[in-house]
Amino acid sequence: PACFKGNRIQQLKTDFDALKKEVDDKVKNIRESAENTLEAKKSRMQSMDEYKKLPDERTAELLKPFQDLMDHIHHQNLIAVINDRMRFFEDQGYQVLLAKMVELATPKPDDNDIDQSDNDGKDTQERKISRPEYISVRKINVAFSKALLTDETDVESYLESMREALLEEIRKGKRIQI
Numbered sequence: 001p002a003c004f005k006g007n008r009i010q011q012l013k014t015d016f017d018a019l020k021k022e023v024d025d026k027v028k029n030i031r032e033s034a035e036n037t038l039e040a041k042k043s044r045m046q047s048m049d050e051y052k053k054l055p056d057e058r059t060a061e062l063l064k065p066f067q068d069l070m071d072h073i074h075h076q077n078l079i080a081v082i083n084d085r086m087r088f089f090e091d092q093g094y095q096v097l098l099a100k101m102v103e104l105a106t107p108k109p110d111d112n113d114i115d116q117s118d119n120d121g122k123d124t125q126e127r128k129i130s131r132p133e134y135i136s137v138r139k140i141n142v143a144f145s146k147a148l149l150t151d152e153t154d155v156e157s158y159l160e161s162m163r164e165a166l167l168e169e170i171r172k173g174k175r176i177q178i
Contacts, residue, residue: 027077027079031076034073037086038089045094050104065093091138095177132175137177142162144161
């Protein structure tokens, strides 16, 4: 009941404006970080040989999700929504784009290309149909006994464990998104 006495409302307005500016600055920083991440991923994709092989209409098709997400982020004011959309894109959307790019750049074999020396051509046909699986480097479990790296030998041991885990996934025919 006494909120209008003295200068309490003016102080509240000042505090409100300061908080609003802090939130706006935080949203701006998150937005810029997301845009930089998108640009880096787009540049990485554009530097790949498969991308360079594609005609302009196909490259535009691959770049559209980047632009759509960039537009969404530019107009979004909620930090949680920006972070959620970026996490989804990094975990799933980017892998789908890379797989689509490789598929578009890889020539499709004809049915006549089946090697007749195989047993009914089944092995070759199965290889043609199977597509490589794409996984994020974050989803690879690196077996390492320590929770913290404290010295150079720990770093070397961890890198060797990581190297083995990455190579194991590649040997399984997977492609790893970094």
